[in-house]
Amino acid sequence: MSGARRFDGRCAMVTGGASGIGAATARLLAAEGARVLLADRNIGLAEAVAREIGSAASSVALDVTDERSWEAACAHAVETLGALHVLVNSAGISVPANVEDATFALWRETQAINADGVFLGCKHGVATIKRFGGGAIVNLASTLGARPGAMYAAYSASKAAVLAITRSTALHCAERGYGIRCNAVLPGATHTPMVDVYLDNGPDREALLAQFASSHPLGRIGRAEDIAKGILYLASSDADWVTGVALPIDGGFLAR
Ligand SMILES: NC(=O)c1ccc[n+]([C@@H]2O[C@H](COP(=O)([O-])OP(=O)(O)OC[C@H]3O[C@@H](n4cnc5c(N)ncnc54)[C@H](O)[C@@H]3O)[C@@H](O)[C@H]2O)c1
DSSP: OOSOOTTTTOEEEEETTTSHHHHHHHHHHHHTTOEEEEEESOHHHHHHHHHHHOTTEEEEEOOTTOHHHHHHHHHHHHHHHSOOOEEEEOOOOOOOBOTTTOOHHHHHHHIIIIIIHHHHHHHHHHHHHGGGTOEEEEEEOOHHHHSOOTTBHHHHHHHHHHHHHHHHHHHHHHHHTOOEEEEEEEEOSEESHHHHHHHHHSSOHHHHHHHHHHTSTTSSOEEHHHHHHHHHHHHSGGGTTOOSOEEEESTTGGGO
16 A cells, blocks of 8 residues: 555554454554554454454453553553554443343443443543553444433443543543543444344344344444444544544434
8 A cells, every 4th residue: 555544653452352343443443554452351352353454453351341451451552552542442232121121230230341441441541642642532432322222221321421421531631732532433233243142132133134224314234344434533633623522423313
């Protein structure tokens, strides 16, 4: 490839990088010149994806709910990449249950991974990125964080928390002049292993896929690459004057 690429010389860490949107984001970041660290609790899969990406990628074990694990992963990023400029917080879980059926344990696990995990990511991401002259954090929220669904009581609440911590982090970094922007994306239903679990456990996979497609005005389910492209925009210097936003990438779902 000739010419400068958007992430030449940039160092990035992607949580949830072993699968779905995180893996697609890591692939695109590497293709655009970044050195990428895939951080995931599924270290076997993270290693396999990093190997497939090639020499620009490597992996590290991270449990996003554990602050010590964050400290170790950030230290590892600095040691192996030499710096950190971009953090993408993509690790997450989604287990459908309404407020009556959701157990307190499910609520707590969902908040621990989706909300605590992003809080810790922003906290340790800012502390690390500010040492290297600034950069960008992109958090994975969801359309369900803006428009909660009856079947997603714990998940919707966790993603609303992601939207709030994103704006708070953006404002803090702007006030301090750190040169760190913080934004969120709100994916609509996107075909990844997370969604395959619903499809495989439902009565009729094709009917469910058609239902996902028809609930999005553009008439199809999202692809991981659709979301990754938006994440790269927000992480890149193309978005130099963009911070604190929540960007829907949802085939028009939230426009209705
Ligand atoms: N797929 C969708 O339809 C959709 C829609 C809206 C938002 N999102 C959000 O996008 C993000 C990525 O989702 P995906 O569809 O790629 O899911 P996925 O299940 O394919 O990937 C999630 C990754 O997170 C990792 N993970 C889970 N808990 C972790 C922990 N405690 N520590 C470290 N890693 C952990 C998993 O091992 C996995 O590799 C999630 O935050 C999800 O909520 C997805």
